Amino acid sequence: MQKDKKKIEIxxxxxxxxxxxxLKGISLDVFENEILSIIGPAQSGxxxxxxxxxRTIEFIPGAxxxxxxxxxxENVKGVKSVYQLRRxxxxxxPLPVGLPLSIYDNVAFAPxxxxxxxxSELDAxxxxxxxxxxxxxxxxxxxxxxxxxxxGGQQQRLTIARALSHQPEILCLDExxxxxxxxxxxxxEDVLKELRLxxxxxxxxxxxxxxxxLGDRTAFLFNGDLIEIDTSEVIFSDTPNNKMTYDYVxxxxx
Amino acid sequence: MTNRYRLEMLTEPIIEGxxxxxxxxxxxxxxxxxxxxxxxxxxxxxxxxxxVEFLTSPEWYPTSxxxxxxxxxxxxxxxxxxxxxxxxxxxxxxxGSAIFVSEFCSPKLKEAFKIIIELLAAIPSVVWGFIGLTIxxxxxxxxxxxxxxxxxxxxxxxxALMSVPIIVSIGEDSLKAVPDSYRExxxxxxxxxxxxxxxxxxxxxxxxxxxxxLLGIARAIGETMAVLMATGxxxxxxxxxxxxxxxxxxxxxxxxxxxxxxxxxxQVLFLIxxxxxxxxxxxxxxxxxxxxxxxxx
Amino acid sequence: xxxxxxxxKTINPAGSGESPGxxxxxALGNSKRFTEIPIDRRKRRMEFLAKSLFFLxxxxxxxxxITIMGYLFYKAxxxxxxxxxxxxxxxxxxxxxxxxxxxxxxxxxxxSLLVSAPIGVLAAVYLNEYAQENWFTRMxxxxxxxxxxxxxxxxxxxxxxxxVLFADIGRSVLAASLTLAIMTLPVIIAATKEALGxxxxxxxxxxxxxxxxxxxxxRKIVLPNxxxxxxxxxxxxxxxxxxxxxxxxxxxxxxxxxxSEGDFFAYGLFDQCMALSMHLFTISxxxxxxxxxxxxxxxxxxxxxxxxxxMLAIVVRVYLRSRKKW
Numbered sequence: 001m002q003k004d005k006k007k008i009e010i011x012x013x014x015x016x017x018x019x020x021x022x023l024k025g026i027s028l029d030v031f032e033n034e035i036l037s038i039i040g041p042a043q044s045g046x047x048x049x050x051x052x053x054x055r056t057i058e059f060i061p062g063a064x065x066x067x068x069x070x071x072x073x074e075n076v077k078g079v080k081s082v083y084q085l086r087r088x089x090x091x092x093x094p095l096p097v098g099l100p101l102s103i104y105d106n107v108a109f110a111p112x113x114x115x116x117x118x119x120s121e122l123d124a125x126x127x128x129x130x131x132x133x134x135x136x137x138x139x140x141x142x143x144x145x146x147x148x149x150x151x152g153g154q155q156q157r158l159t160i161a162r163a164l165s166h167q168p169e170i171l172c173l174d175e176x177x178x179x180x181x182x183x184x185x186x187x188x189e190d191v192l193k194e195l196r197l198x199x200x201x202x203x204x205x206x207x208x209x210x211x212x213x214l215g216d217r218t219a220f221l222f223n224g225d226l227i228e229i230d231t232s233e234v235i236f237s238d239t240p241n242n243k244m245t246y247d248y249v250x251x252x253x254x
Numbered sequence: 255m256t257n258r259y260r261l262e263m264l265t266e267p268i269i270e271g272x273x274x275x276x277x278x279x280x281x282x283x284x285x286x287x288x289x290x291x292x293x294x295x296x297x298x299x300x301x302x303x304x305x306v307e308f309l310t311s312p313e314w315y316p317t318s319x320x321x322x323x324x325x326x327x328x329x330x331x332x333x334x335x336x337x338x339x340x341x342x343x344x345x346x347x348x349x350g351s352a353i354f355v356s357e358f359c360s361p362k363l364k365e366a367f368k369i370i371i372e373l374l375a376a377i378p379s380v381v382w383g384f385i386g387l388t389i390x391x392x393x394x395x396x397x398x399x400x401x402x403x404x405x406x407x408x409x410x411x412x413x414a415l416m417s418v419p420i421i422v423s424i425g426e427d428s429l430k431a432v433p434d435s436y437r438e439x440x441x442x443x444x445x446x447x448x449x450x451x452x453x454x455x456x457x458x459x460x461x462x463x464x465x466x467x468l469l470g471i472a473r474a475i476g477e478t479m480a481v482l483m484a485t486g487x488x489x490x491x492x493x494x495x496x497x498x499x500x501x502x503x504x505x506x507x508x509x510x511x512x513x514x515x516x517x518x519x520x521q522v523l524f525l526i527x528x529x530x531x532x533x534x535x536x537x538x539x540x541x542x543x544x545x546x547x548x549x550x551x
Numbered sequence: 552x553x554x555x556x557x558x559x560k561t562i563n564p565a566g567s568g569e570s571p572g573x574x575x576x577x578a579l580g581n582s583k584r585f586t587e588i589p590i591d592r593r594k595r596r597m598e599f600l601a602k603s604l605f606f607l608x609x610x611x612x613x614x615x616x617i618t619i620m621g622y623l624f625y626k627a628x629x630x631x632x633x634x635x636x637x638x639x640x641x642x643x644x645x646x647x648x649x650x651x652x653x654x655x656x657x658x659x660x661x662x663s664l665l666v667s668a669p670i671g672v673l674a675a676v677y678l679n680e681y682a683q684e685n686w687f688t689r690m691x692x693x694x695x696x697x698x699x700x701x702x703x704x705x706x707x708x709x710x711x712x713x714x715v716l717f718a719d720i721g722r723s724v725l726a727a728s729l730t731l732a733i734m735t736l737p738v739i740i741a742a743t744k745e746a747l748g749x750x751x752x753x754x755x756x757x758x759x760x761x762x763x764x765x766x767x768x769x770r771k772i773v774l775p776n777x778x779x780x781x782x783x784x785x786x787x788x789x790x791x792x793x794x795x796x797x798x799x800x801x802x803x804x805x806x807x808x809x810x811s812e813g814d815f816f817a818y819g820l821f822d823q824c825m826a827l828s829m830h831l832f833t834i835s836x837x838x839x840x841x842x843x844x845x846x847x848x849x850x851x852x853x854x855x856x857x858x859x860x861x862m863l864a865i866v867v868r869v870y871l872r873s874r875k876k877w
Contacts, residue, residue, distance in 0.1 A: 042747070056759055061684060087762035097757040100776055100876040110761035115259025147317075148877040159757070166761055270681070276670050279679025279696040280740065283733050286699060290712035322698055350608030358602050369865060370613055376861045377854065378794025379703070380828045384850050387835050418612055444735050446594045448601035469700075476702030478797045479828075485835060503704045503797075510707075510801055515716075527708040531701060538700040542693060 001132040007032040007170065007200045008053065013067035015048050015057065022048040024138065025067065025224040028219055029169075034191065034199040037215030037232065039208060040254070044221040046204045047093075050172045054089040055082055071170070087114060090163030096155035098147030101163075102131075103139050106120040106158055109167040123167055132195070134162035135189040152179045162235075171195065174204045189214060208249055212236045222246045276336055288531060295524030302518065302526070314489045315517040316509065324522045326529070331491040331497035332406075333336075336481055337474040338493060339410030340417060344474075345467055348421030351449055355422065356429040363513035368423075375419035379479040386412045387392035388486025407495040412480050418472040424469060428462020429455055440544050443503070461544050472534050478503040560575040592814060623851055630848035639809050645841050649849055651810045654817060655724075655824035656691030656856075659799060660792045662728035662820075663735060668785050670732075679747040680769055696868070699737035704733045710806055719742040723821045727731065727803030735788040746780020751877070756866055779871030786864035790857045796828040804829040806837065827853040 008030035015023040024047040030036050038046050044205055051057040052065055054077060069076045069089070079085045087110065099106050107126045117120060126143070130136040135157040138151075147158055156179045164173065173192075177185040192214060193199055205211050210234055211218050219229035220242075227240045228235070245251060303324070309480035341529025355367050390411060400406075432455050440450045456463070485500025487508070500508075506523050513520040561828045638648035654701045671727040674695075682688040710730030720726045750773050774781075796804075810817035817826050834841045 054760065056756070059756070059759060083762040083764055085762075086760065091760040093756075093760075095753060097753045099754055099757055099773075100771060109758070110763070113758075113761070113763045113767050113771075115262070117258070146876060162757070162761055262767075263764075268766060269766055273673045273681065276689060277674035278683065280672055280691055280698055280736070281672055282693045283736065284698050286697075287705065287709040287733075288706055290717065291705060291708045292717075293709070294712045295558060334766075347612055348606050350605045351612055352843075354602075354605035355611045358605060365615070367609065370616070372656070372865070374616055375859055376790055376857055378796070378828055380794065380831050380856055381854050381857075382872070384831055384835055384846070385623075388846075389619060389622060404630040415615070423613075446598040446601075447596075448597050451601070472700050476700065476705075477830065478702060478704040483832070493685055503702055506704045506708070507797055507800065509684050510711075512627045524708055524712070527705045529707050534700050534702055534705075539693070542696050542761065 005032040008202075009068075009070040010049075010069045012070060013049070013052060013065070013094040015045070015052060015066075016064045017060070018062050021224055023052075024224040026221075026224075028226055028229050030200060030202060030218075032200050033196060034216040035196050035214050037204055037211035038158050038202065038204045038217040038221055039206070039211050039218060039248070040227075041206075041248070043223070045224045046221055048220065049173055049221070050174055050204065051203070053172065054086050054091055054172075056086070056091070056102075063121065081221065083113075090166070090168035090171040092156075092160050092163050092171075092173045092176045094178045095251065096152050096159055096179050098150055098155040098158050100146060100148050100197035102144045103150075104143040104146050107161050107165045110162060114166060129161040131162045132164055132185070133190050134184060134191065135155040135161060144225070153181055153184060156180050156183065156186070170200045170202065170203045172204070175206055176203075177205075177207065177210065185210075208236075208251075220248065222248070263304075288528070290533060291524055295521040295528060296520055297516075298521035299525055302457050305521075308522075311543075314490055314505075316513075316522060319461065322518065326502065326505075326526060328489050329502045329526070330490050331483065331502055332489075333475060333501040333503070335406050335492050335495075335499060336409040336413055336485060336501060337471060339406060340413035340474050341467070341471060343411065343414035344417040344421055345469055347464060347468065348418045349425055350465070351418070351422045352425030352429060352463075356426045357447060357455070369421045370535065371422050373416070375423075379382070379414075379416070379477060380483070382412050382416055383483030388478060390484065392475075398496060402486065404547045405496050405498050406483055406485060409481045409485035409499070409501075410483050411475060413474045416477065416480060417473050418533040419496050420473055421466045421470045424466035425459075426461050428466065430458040431462060432458045436452065465541045465544040468537055472537040472541065475537070476503065476534050478507050482507050483497060502530055506530075559769045567739055580721060582695055595700070605828045623847055623854065626843060627847035627851040628844075630844040631851065635848060636852065637813050638745070639812055640807070644807060644830075644838050645845070649827065649830060650812055651808050651817075652825040652827045652830035653852070654810065654815065655804070655826040656793050656853075658724055658730060658818050658824060658846050659728050659803075659826060660789050662724065663731035663786065663792050664789060666729060666732035667736045667739055669790060671687050671736050671784070671788075672743050673783060674736075675740045675743030675747060678773075679744050680773065682767065684717045692749065695737050698733070699741075701734075703734065706730055706798040707801050709733070712800055715802055721821065722801070722805075722823055723803045724818055724824050725803070725820045727799040727824075727826075730798045731792045731795060734795065738791060739784045740780075742784025743777070743781050746777035746784075746815050749780065750776050776876065779867065782871075783868050786860055787869065790864070791861040794853065794857050795861065796826075796832050799826055799829060802834075814864075827856070 006029045010019065011027045011029070012025045013023050016066055024033045026049075027043075038049070051060070053060065053068060053071075053076070057063050058067060071085070076085060100111065101109065104126055107129050108122045111122060111125050114125070116125075127136060127139070130139065132235065135154060138154065139145075147155065150158060156176065160176065161178060175190070180188070192203070195201065203214055215232045218232045218235040220235065221225045222244065227244050228240060230241060234240055235245060236249055238246070240249075279474050306325060308324055310327055311323065312328040312331070313323040313325045315323045336370065349351065355364055359367065387404070390408045394400055394403035394408055426492060436454050436458055437450065440454050445453070450453055481501045484503035485501065485504065488498035489500045489505075491496070492499050506526055509519070510523050513523060625793075635648045636653055637650050639650055678688065678691060683693070692870035707730065710726060714720050714726035714729050715722055754772050755768050758772055763771070803823055805823045806825075807825065808825050827849065831846070831853055834846050834849060
């Protein structure tokens with residue numbers, strides 16, 4: 001685990017939507033091959049942060065972004081191809097979304113958009129990603145059926161498979177387990193622990209226990225401010241650096 | 255990254271450029287229409303036309319050898335009379351139907367009526383004109399003991415039937431758009447359907463209903479073939495619904511074929527076109543602003 | 552905003568003579584449970600009257616329509632046959648068939664469709680997928696609405712000024728088709744916009760997140776899933792283009808032209824042509840002594856074509872609704 005190398009560097013990031021400020025000048029780093037948990041109540045800016053990293057914030061009308069976000073030392077604003085950037089980052093949001101295509105095409109969508117045509121390559125990618133998303137066994141016999149017809153939990157795993165299909169270096173998950181049952185959640189958490197050896201993972205979650213289980217370090221966001229970021233041991237101990245963290249973790253508010 | 259992908263990425267800006275061009279095409283065409291119509295009549299407008307006489311004189315004698323006159327007042331009266339009569343019929347019936355379809359109808363019947371209204375809207379105007387020439391003509395001659403049946407009344411009834419679908423469909427949309435909370439409040443207080451409609455729904459939907467009527471009016475003003483065939487050929491200000499008239503639209507259609515290109519007559523007809531374009535533009539603009547008003551609520 | 556109190560007052564006006572219903576406990580308390588008190592009976596009667604009135608109004612619109620259609624068909628009956636459709640008019644259009652007009656309408660509709668469909672669909676794609684919410688977009692939307700409201704005769708004047716004269720195409724199938732194309736553009740734009748808007752935003756976001764570009768997303772997910780609405784718009788365009796007379800009257804349609812019977816390629820782009828709508832106008836107003844059956848027959852063919860095409864649009868719409876993918 002290379003703790004020294006910084007995968008993502010965020011400096012003074014401020015995001016506003018008209019009158020409302022979603023992120024107030026936060027700075028944090030994400031190291032390579034770590035799992036960073038981000039906790040905090042609703043409307044803290046967690047989702048906004050993820051959207052800034054892969055620049056899908058640009059699709060929201062009225063969003064203004066100030067500050068610097070670097071990935072592997074390169075400013076994300078100045079990349080040659082924003083699509084390549086987005087392919088470097090896998091994104092999973094809370095709402096499960098199955099595209100109205102076959103399950104196979106759902107997972108093959110990203111590689112195809114990147115230009116991969118060979119059937120054998122696509123087959124391998126589809127199977128690999130579905131296995132990692134703990135969905136392969138359930139759908140391997142009906143890869144032709146519509147992705148939108150799966151159950152909520154299955155669609156969420158399909159979303160995870162899609163996020164992995166373009167071999168991202170960074171995987172961002174935003175409250176991924178809301179629509180999934182506990183057993184499947186456990187399976188995916190195991191997969192995340194394996195994946196961490198190869199990629200960097202940011203895990204936004206409301207489930208304090210999950211954050212503690214998985215995160216090497218944890219950041220606590222509240223109302224657009226970064227209250228503190230430290231190793232998980234410290235954050236979830238009785239004496240984190242900030243009292244607010246302690247109150248949130250033990251459930252005094254949120 | 256394959257070559258095919260590279261090709262895709264290169265052509266994409268071109269495709270998006272074409273899309274953007276198509277997007278602004280509507281503006282280009284609207285301006286284009288105004289420009290080209292105006293262009294044909296511009297000469298006459300700036301050199302010889304007396305605008306006041308044009309708009310206020312009922313004497314329309316474009317083909318007179320000795321004394322050409324280009325007053326369109328009688329034509330405007332023709333358009334107005336037919337439109338007013340049409341609206342007097344179409345508005346109550348159209349709104350009544352809209353109310354029926356939206357408030358009193360069972361879902362299956364509603365589907366059936368909506369299809370019928372759609373088909374009514376699809377009937378071409380020349381067919382309506384034909385109906386006016388044949389069926390309506392006879393009905394009026396028999397029914398009113400009139401010398402001829404091609405009159406304001408004929409055109410008015412035909413136009414009414416043509417405008418009803420717009421009024422019904424937009425009217426029904428506006429009634430549907432009234433928030434359910436209003437309905438629930440009234441029903442909880444024991445209101446009958448009629449009270450609900452009269453006291454609550456109509457006032458709440460009045461913007462949309464007004465827009466529906468305005469669009470119906472715009473349709474009626476702009477209609478050409480049906481009135482050309484159904485209202486007769488008399489260029490005069492009507493004094494009764496059983497008079498024949500000529501509308502602005504019908505005049506253009508009837509006389510453009512015979513006016514020599516670029517003659518005064520020809521140019522004046524184009525100017526009438528400009529007049530029509532302007533009138534319908536403003537009526538449509540008003541209706542659109544009203545509709546935008548409700549959608550923003 | 553209508554307050555609760557106002558609603559209450561209008562429904563149960565004070566001093567109506569009979570018990571105001573809600574607040575009076577005595578009337579309700581005294582009578583047997585849940586039977587009608589006089590005001591309820593009156594309300595029911597009014598309700599019935601209102602319902603009947605509006606039903607009657609609707610009926611008065613629908614019935615004349617059905618009777619007129621029936622009458623037209625009845626009068627046209629003697630003449631309706633395949634021969635009528637495929638043979639030339641003879642004897643100064645007082646006998647024979649309507650083939651040149653029928654073919655002419657087909658040409659005009661197809662060529663105008665070839666122009667208006669791509670432009671209309673792409674314009675709607677721009678408005679729904681690319682345009683930002685600013686005053687410029689509002690102007691475009693306004694232009695579309697106004698384009699839809701331009702009187703058909705003004706379209707004719709535009710066609711003459713722009714295509715026949717300025718572009719020097721002359722009176723021709725091409726000029727008439729182009730005029731029709733611009734006239735039917737708003738229909739396609741509106742239908743396509745609606746179809747595109749029905750595709751959930753979540754699908755687009757899912758595509759963007761895996762690195763697909765806007766156009767890739769539109770091409771692979773949005774357009775294929777809006778095809779139903781787009782088709783409906785195009786079919787409606789067809790029916791409108793087939794029925795219009797004014798725009799083609801001075802831009803390319805003529806009273807009379809003989810072409811080889813049954814030949815589907817009889818017209819050239821720069822020829823003038825006959826058209827069903829124009830033909831109906833001609834034989835009802837310009838030619839004396841046309842037998843009734845022929846005029847009614849032409850009307851029925853035109854009307855039938857238009858209505859059939861519209862029914863096709865409705866069927867397409869219903870079929871695609873049943874095959875929903877999400």
